[in-house]
Amino acid sequence: MTRYSRITGTGSYLPPKRVTNAQLAAQLGERGIETSDDWIVERTGIRARHFAEPEVATSDLAVHAARNALEAAGRQASEIDLIIVATSTPDMVFPSSATILQNKLGVAGCPAFDLQAVCSGFVYALTVADSMIKSGAASKALVVGAEVFSRILDFTDRTTCVLFGDGAGAVVLEASDTPGILASDLHADGKHVEILCVPGTVFGGKVHGNPLLRMDGQAVFKLAVGVLEEAARATLAKAGKTEADIDWLIPHQANIRIMQGTAKKLKLPMDKLVVTVDEHGNTSAASIPLALDAAVRSGKVRKGDTLMLEGVGGGFTWGAVLLDF
Ligand code: ACO
Numbered sequence: 001m002t003r004y005s006r007i008t009g010t011g012s013y014l015p016p017k018r019v020t021n022a023q024l025a026a027q028l029g030e031r032g033i034e035t036s037d038d039w040i041v042e043r044t045g046i047r048a049r050h051f052a053e054p055e056v057a058t059s060d061l062a063v064h065a066a067r068n069a070l071e072a073a074g075r076q077a078s079e080i081d082l083i084i085v086a087t088s089t090p091d092m093v094f095p096s097s098a099t100i101l102q103n104k105l106g107v108a109g110c111p112a113f114d115l116q117a118v119c120s121g122f123v124y125a126l127t128v129a130d131s132m133i134k135s136g137a138a139s140k141a142l143v144v145g146a147e148v149f150s151r152i153l154d155f156t157d158r159t160t161c162v163l164f165g166d167g168a169g170a171v172v173l174e175a176s177d178t179p180g181i182l183a184s185d186l187h188a189d190g191k192h193v194e195i196l197c198v199p200g201t202v203f204g205g206k207v208h209g210n211p212l213l214r215m216d217g218q219a220v221f222k223l224a225v226g227v228l229e230e231a232a233r234a235t236l237a238k239a240g241k242t243e244a245d246i247d248w249l250i251p252h253q254a255n256i257r258i259m260q261g262t263a264k265k266l267k268l269p270m271d272k273l274v275v276t277v278d279e280h281g282n283t284s285a286a287s288i289p290l291a292l293d294a295a296v297r298s299g300k301v302r303k304g305d306t307l308m309l310e311g312v313g314g315g316f317t318w319g320a321v322l323l324d325f
Contacts, residue, residue, distance in 0.1 A: 169289025
């Protein structure tokens with residue numbers, strides 16, 4: 001019998017501190033940096049984001065999301081035999097946030113590792129977990145996207161600091177006789193490193209270079225819409241499906257205009273697009289599982305729906321996963 005993988009539970013968590021555009025604009029204004037709710041909403045669709053308190057780490061957000069996903073799946077943490085955390089803002093350089101999460105969940109023994117593909121991290125992690133389940137290396141995986149992007153934002157740069165937020169999302173992915181994950185398609189092109197990066201490194205115990213996020217927004221925008229369409233089409237072709245089979249498009253939540261542009265290229269009506277960027281901002285690797293969980297809990301996404309998840313981010317990395325929920 002063919003072995004597939006299937007999502008059996010979703011969960012998410014946002015830190016309680018919600019910062020509206022107006023509040024952020026007022027804070028930036030005190031430092032002489034001008035922005036406005038109107039500008040942010042018109043260019044990005046973002047109205048608010050959540051920021052973690054300084055003492056809260058990625059694994060703290062991840063553990064809440066993971067517990068919610070386990071509860072939804074009806075599983076105990078002790079039943080999980082693989083933990084992957086997609087993040088670019090880990091608690092420490094090492095060990096991985098996945099091992100810290102494992103300990104916070106009160107379990108030990110199963111493999112646990114972080115996966116770093118920036119905003120594509122969750123689709124990469126889901127694809128790796130799917131492959132490990134199909135190969136028999138795992139049977140019940142916890143796949144998490146978790147970030148504290150507020151830590152790497154330059155709050156003197158209005159072109160980037162208004163875009164991002166903190167949060168975590170998680171799924172339990174289990175071996176199944178029926179699919180599940182239908183197909184995926186992952187890519188990277190390292191020649192675009194410069195357009196979106198955090199160019200600092202730790203060397204000799206000190207940070208060298210700039211440890212804050214730098215982005216050429218227009219270059220990212222142009223690349224993102226094209227590669228998201230390509231990845232979606234390649235994934236549909238692998239699964240022998242067409243755009244008409246997609247019930248919900250759940251893209252990385254970076255900018256409403258990128259998301260609407262992608263839906264338009266795929267000829268999908270806007271009411272098939274799951275949008276949480278307005279309330280979450282861009283939470284990088286956490287954005288897709290956060291949006292998925294919001295859509296599941298609000299009753300939009302139902303059992304049996306066909307979902308297209310799509311990510312794109314620094315590297316450049318991009319990819320898509322098509323699945324029956
Ligand atoms: N408030 C007010 N004005 C601003 C702000 C701000 N926060 N930021 C920039 N501006 C100004 C600029 O200085 C510029 O002023 P000028 O015309 O006097 O020079 C003007 O607004 C227009 O700037 P642009 O950069 O041309 O604005 P654009 O329409 O391209 O929007 C944005 C910028 C929102 C960053 C857009 O390029 C974008 O969304 N790019 C995609 C980037 C993205 O989503 N990255 C997320 C990470 S990667 C990923 O997840 C895919």
